[in-house]
Every structure is written in structure tokens, then in C-alpha cells.
Amino acid sequence: MTTDFSVSVTDPHSYAGASPLRVQHLALDLTVDFASRTLSGSATWQLANPGAAGTLVLDTRDLHIERVEALVADGTATPAAYHLSDANPLLGQALHIELPNATPAVRITYRTTPCAAALQWLEPAQTAGTQPFLFTQSQAILARTWLPCQDSPGIRFTYEATVQVPPQLLALMSAENPQQRNASGRYQFRMAQPIPAYLMALAVGELEFAQLSHRTGIYAEPATLPAATYEFADLEKMVAAAEQLYGPYRWEQYDLLVLPPSFPFGGMENPRLTFVTPTILAGDRSLTSLVAHELAHSWSGNLVTNGTWNDFWLNEGFTVYFERRIMEHLYGRDYADMLQVLGRDGLLHTIQDIGPTSPDTHLRLHLAGRDPDDGLTEIAYEKGCYLLLTIENLVGRARLDTFIKEYFARFSFQAMDTATFLRYLHTELLDQQPGLAAQLRLAEWVDGPGLPDNAPAIHSARFEKVDAALALLAATSAPAELTPITKEWSSHEWVYFLHGLSPTLTTDQLAALDATFHFSASSNAEMLAAWFPHTIRAGYAGADAALEKFLLHVGRRKFIVPLYKALLAVPDGHERARKIYAAARANYHSVATGTLDALLQE
Known part of the structure; x- marks a missing residue:
């Protein structure tokens, strides 16, 4: 008997589940207006099942819908009745379009708002050049803020696009792209492989x-x-x-x-x-x-995609495991082991931060009614990777590689949810070896908190040498003695070193480290992000200017959120954090300000 591995789940973050109609191809025609900070034009959707009667439901958020038309086979357009649901702060509004039977396509004429959450409009001073810049960030559910769409990772479509931009700028998309600017500023795009809406992307710049x-x-x-x-x-x-x-x-x-x-x-x-x-x-x-x-x-995400954001670990856990296998292939096992140790340390910190018994430390999440960005933590990435490492430890790398390769091939351009994946894992791997499922204790990984105790131990020979350097520093308090040891260190060894420094270092000790290794003057963002928490905690003024410069210019959420939290944890830090944030906020994307506004509110 053939096991059914079809996925049929309702996405709690999309209104499209209420629609009997599904989209299959998009023709997008947009004009990019930097003066008004808007996109305007039309989205024409071809339907996968035009014979189905009823209502097409699309996700929108903060879009001005100007006109909706039903298109018949010869391209003739007739007005279509539509209405928008009441606005939900997170999900936006459902666009309900009433279509006659056998309508093959629908065209929505619309424009975005200047505050569209997916779009970041940058002035020339915020770039490395002399021209303005625009980029999108559609994941997780922000595609609907610049495009009326069925904004669920389980719904795929192909697309083509025409984008008009100022002639001195180049437009790019997640599609076939031009490699140089043209005089007209008009660009054509095509994506022949079906993708979900969160992978729609646009960038415009010099x-x-x-x-x-x-x-x-x-x-x-x-x-x-x-x-x-x-x-x-x-x-x-x-x-x-x-x-x-x-x-x-x-x-x-x-x-x-x-x-x-x-x-x-x-x-x-x-x-x-x-x-x-x-x-x-x-x-x-x-x-x-x-x-x-x-x-x-x-492969993991774009080719086989999490069916909903509750299944995010299926994208990220596989990807972290795959990433480190690539790095091992190119640079050796010692190099990959450093990445695994740093990942483990980040995971343990996240578990402690969230709470060791919190359901948010499960792999399978329950995010209905919450922003799916709440699931973008080290749990999905590193705990998901650890599960695959545990399977590798039990069945051997060759057998796991065969399983993963067949998994990507079998479910290419399809969605996958956790329940279906678990059935597939049992059928194709676990049930073929008596006792293997019991050894793995899969339920503890997927629907249990924290990190199960059958996770394999991870060691790094290169980090053991860093530990020795940390011990020497603790014994001598003389950073200069470390100079010969650190001469060939990579960024990963330096980050591990900085994370390993005592949290009780004084300002004099930090100043000595800074004089020897010039951390505050580093151009390496990972090292700076590991250094600044020490300087903030101790009140080391020698790093204050570098910290402020970093927060004013870098918008990467992974770095800036912990640094603002560190500022808030010290005396008088609230005032300093809010002052810096007031100056920096315009340089941050809404994905970052959504977190920081709540963190820094009065």
C-alpha cells in the first residue's frame, strides 16, 4: 500500500484558506515612485481552477485597491464585484472578489502606501552611493503589503513582471534578471519555477x-x-x-x-x-x-517549503544542517565544528532566554494569532539542525544523506508540514530499523521543550585552543601574552573568545584588551556584536562612539536587538538607548522597528 504524503493544512496567517479558487501565475506591472515612496500598477492573476465557482480571496495589508476586473479568455475586462474585510493589525484585510464561473484571470489595479511594511525606501545618505535605494522583505507575511496575493507558504505560483524605475537605477527581482542598466528604466522579469509569495522580491538602486x-x-x-x-x-x-x-x-x-x-x-x-x-x-x-x-x-525552503509558519523548522533546521555540510566540504571538519559549537551555544542561550519549559522551544509551533516572526528564533534553526545531527548519529551520514536527497527530489516545488514529514520519516527511515524510533524519541524533539538529552555532543578542536587562551588571560590578566596564540584566528575563534570573556571584567581590563586587539575599531560586525555587551555592562567609555556608530548604521536585527537590551539592563541605559534609537530608527526596516518599538516603549 502506498502511503499518502499529501499536505492539506489551513494556514492561520492567510485569508486564502477561505477561497475555493487558487492562483497559479502572476503578471505584475509596477511603477516605482521614490518621491511618493509608493509602488503603483496592477497584478493580474491567472487561476489554477477557473471552473470552480465562487469567491477569490487574496491577502492585502495597507493597499489602496483602485479597480478589480475579471478577464475572459480573449483578454476582455469587465468590472468585478469585490469588498475588503475589516482590518486586522497583523493579517491585514481579505480581498473578496466575486467571479463568474470559468473566469480564467483577474486584474487588480492598486498602489501601496508609503508605510508598507515590506518596503524600505532609503535616501542616498543611507546607501554606499549617491542614489536612493528600495528593497523588499516579504517573509514571513509582508508580501501582502506590496502585492495582493495568497500570502501563504503553501501556495505557489509562477510570475512575470514589468517594472518602471528612474533611468539611472537598476531593478532586480527574484527572477531572471538584467545585468546592466538600460536608458529607459523599464525592466522585464520572468520566474518560471513556482514560488510562494514570501519569496517575491524587488530591489531598485544604483x-x-x-x-x-x-x-x-x-x-x-x-x-x-x-x-x-x-x-x-x-x-x-x-x-x-x-x-x-x-x-x-x-x-x-x-x-x-x-x-x-x-x-x-x-x-x-x-x-x-x-x-x-x-x-x-x-x-x-x-x-x-x-x-x-x-x-x-x-533546496530546503525554496524547493520544499514549510506548509505554514508553524512548520518553520522544516525550512531552517534542514538549511542549517545543509549549510554546515557545505562548509565542511569546502573548508574541512574542524571549520564546520566551530560553526556547530557556536550554533549550540546560541541555541542554549535562546532556550534559557525563552524559558526551558516554554512551548516556544518546541519545533512544531502554534503561532495562530501571533506574528510568525515570533518563530524566527534559534529553535527552528539550531534545534532543527540538532535533530538531524541526532538522526545522523543513529543511522550514519550516508544513510541520512540518501534520505535527504530523496526527500528533496520527491517533494520538489511542494509544501511540507510537520505531521506529513513525520509520517515520511517513519516510513522511509525509522520504521526500517527496529528500535530506531525509540532511540530517537522524536516526540521530545518535535513537541517537547528544550534540547533532548540524546542530542550528540559537539566539540571543536580549534575552540579548545581558544579556551586555553581564555584560561591564560584569566591567570595573567595580560592580553599581550595572547598575541602569538591569536595570530591565525578566524572570525569564529574571535567571536567564541569574546563570548567566553568573564562578565565581570573591569573597564581597565577591557581597555587593555582593546589596546591590544583593537576590538572597538574592528570592521567585523560579528566581533563588534560580541564585544559591545561587555563594554556596555562595564561602562567602558572607550567603546561608546563605536557602539553608537554601529547602532546608527547597522540594521541587522540579530545584532541590534541584543545591544539595545544590553543598554536597557544598565543604570541610565534607558535614556541612552532611546536617544540612539530616536536617531537610528529611520535607518531600520519595519521588521526591526516592530521589535524595537515594543522593547523601547515608555
Whole structure:
């Protein structure tokens, strides 16, 4: 008997579940207006099941709907009756469109608002160049703020687009992209593979392209492009390593776009065009595991997608595991072990922060009525990875690799939810070896709190040397004695060192460390983010200017939220944090301000 692995779940974060009609192809026509900070134009949706009678329901939030038309086969347009539901602060409004039987397509003419949550409009002073910049961040449920759509990760569609921008700027999308500007500022795009709405992406700026291989390249502002080209020289090697592990890359081209520093994440895995933060331009290629992570999403996430945001670990847990396998393939086991240890430490910190018994430390989440961004924690990423490491420890790497490769192939361009995945895991792996399921204790991982005690131990030989350096520092209080030991350290060893420093260091001790290693003057964002909590806690004034500069210019949420929390935890920190935030807020994306507004409210 063949086991049914079809996914049928209701997404609590989309109104589209109420619709008998499903979209299958989008034709988008937009004009980008920097003066008004709006997008305007039309979205034409072809329907997957036009024979079904009833109402098409789309997700919208803060969109001005100007006109809705039903399109018949010859393209003739007739007005269609529609209405918007009452607004929900999180989900927005459902757009209900009444369509006659056999209507193949519908066109919505609309415009966005200047405060659309997915869109960040940047002035030239906020970029590395002389022109304004626009980028989108659609994950998790922000696509609906710039596009009327069925905004659920379980609903896929292909798309084409025409985008008009000022002629001095280049437009890019998560699609086939131009590699240079044209005089008209009008660009055509096509995405032939079906994607969910959260992978819709648009960026507009003064951008140039550098080709790295026949299928990889980098877009960046002219001032940033040389450093980015150097930093990501191994991009083609990463793609090739990923293919060796888990099968062919299915998206043809793999390019990176280096965004201005206000981008709220390390990266965003938009198909064919990964968005990355400039904070990974360390100058020594030491932070490129983030790119390996976004590349891995081309399989886990973009190819096989979590059915709802309650199943987010299916995207991220697989991706973290895959990312580290890529890095091991390229740079060796010792290197990957450092990443695993840093990931473990981050996971344990998150569990402690959330609460060891909290249901938010389960892999399977219950986010109905909450912002799905609440699930974007180390639980989905690192606990999900740890589950796969535990399976690897039980069945062996070769057997797990075969399972994962077949999983990606079997469910390509489909959604997957936790319950269906667990059935598949049992059928294809666990049930084939008596006692294996009992050893794994899967329920503790998926629906239990914290980190189960059958997780494998992780060690790093390179970090053991860092531990020795920390012990020497504690014994001698002489940072200069560490100079020969630290000479060949990577960013990961420095971050581990900084995390390992005593939380009781005095300002004099921090000043000595700073004089020896120049942490406050570093251009490495990961190191700065690990250094500043010590300086804030101790009141070390020598780092104050660097901290303020960092918070004013960097918008990556992973860095700035902990730093504001650190400020709030010290005497007089509230006033300082609010003063810096007042000056910095305009440089942050709504994904970051949504967290920080609540954190810093009176």
C-alpha cells in the first residue's frame, strides 16, 4: 500500500484558506515612485481552477485597491464585484472578489502606501552611493503589503513582471534578471519555477554586476562591489558542493545582491537572487557560511517549503544542517565544528532566554494569532539542525544523506508540514530499523521543550585552543601574552573568545584588551556584536562612539536587538538607548522597528 504524503493544512496567517479558487501565475506591472515612496500598477492573476465557482480571496495589508476586473479568455475586462474585510493589525484585510464561473484571470489595479511594511525606501545618505535605494522583505507575511496575493507558504505560483524605475537605477527581482542598466528604466522579469509569495522580491538602486562563473554573480553598489567580489570568490564552489550533496540546483542562476546595512537579516533566500547584508564583508571570507545557508535554502525552503509558519523548522533546521555540510566540504571538519559549537551555544542561550519549559522551544509551533516572526528564533534553526545531527548519529551520514536527497527530489516545488514529514520519516527511515524510533524519541524533539538529552555532543578542536587562551588571560590578566596564540584566528575563534570573556571584567581590563586587539575599531560586525555587551555592562567609555556608530548604521536585527537590551539592563541605559534609537530608527526596516518599538516603549 502506498502511503499518502499529501499536505492539506489551513494556514492561520492567510485569508486564502477561505477561497475555493487558487492562483497559479502572476503578471505584475509596477511603477516605482521614490518621491511618493509608493509602488503603483496592477497584478493580474491567472487561476489554477477557473471552473470552480465562487469567491477569490487574496491577502492585502495597507493597499489602496483602485479597480478589480475579471478577464475572459480573449483578454476582455469587465468590472468585478469585490469588498475588503475589516482590518486586522497583523493579517491585514481579505480581498473578496466575486467571479463568474470559468473566469480564467483577474486584474487588480492598486498602489501601496508609503508605510508598507515590506518596503524600505532609503535616501542616498543611507546607501554606499549617491542614489536612493528600495528593497523588499516579504517573509514571513509582508508580501501582502506590496502585492495582493495568497500570502501563504503553501501556495505557489509562477510570475512575470514589468517594472518602471528612474533611468539611472537598476531593478532586480527574484527572477531572471538584467545585468546592466538600460536608458529607459523599464525592466522585464520572468520566474518560471513556482514560488510562494514570501519569496517575491524587488530591489531598485544604483547597482552593478560582477560575474563569478557561468551561473553565479554579485550585484552591489559600485563602492561595495570590489569587496563583495573578493569576499564571495568561492560562490561557484559552494553551488557545486551543494549539488554533490543533495542533487542538482534547480533555479539556473544563483546571484547575490549586497544590500545597504539597514537590511534587517543576514540574508534572504529569494530564488535566483539572495539578498545579503554588508555586515558579512569581513575582508577575509570568514563569514561566508551565511551565504552557504542562503544557498542551501534553494533546496530546503525554496524547493520544499514549510506548509505554514508553524512548520518553520522544516525550512531552517534542514538549511542549517545543509549549510554546515557545505562548509565542511569546502573548508574541512574542524571549520564546520566551530560553526556547530557556536550554533549550540546560541541555541542554549535562546532556550534559557525563552524559558526551558516554554512551548516556544518546541519545533512544531502554534503561532495562530501571533506574528510568525515570533518563530524566527534559534529553535527552528539550531534545534532543527540538532535533530538531524541526532538522526545522523543513529543511522550514519550516508544513510541520512540518501534520505535527504530523496526527500528533496520527491517533494520538489511542494509544501511540507510537520505531521506529513513525520509520517515520511517513519516510513522511509525509522520504521526500517527496529528500535530506531525509540532511540530517537522524536516526540521530545518535535513537541517537547528544550534540547533532548540524546542530542550528540559537539566539540571543536580549534575552540579548545581558544579556551586555553581564555584560561591564560584569566591567570595573567595580560592580553599581550595572547598575541602569538591569536595570530591565525578566524572570525569564529574571535567571536567564541569574546563570548567566553568573564562578565565581570573591569573597564581597565577591557581597555587593555582593546589596546591590544583593537576590538572597538574592528570592521567585523560579528566581533563588534560580541564585544559591545561587555563594554556596555562595564561602562567602558572607550567603546561608546563605536557602539553608537554601529547602532546608527547597522540594521541587522540579530545584532541590534541584543545591544539595545544590553543598554536597557544598565543604570541610565534607558535614556541612552532611546536617544540612539530616536536617531537610528529611520535607518531600520519595519521588521526591526516592530521589535524595537515594543522593547523601547515608555
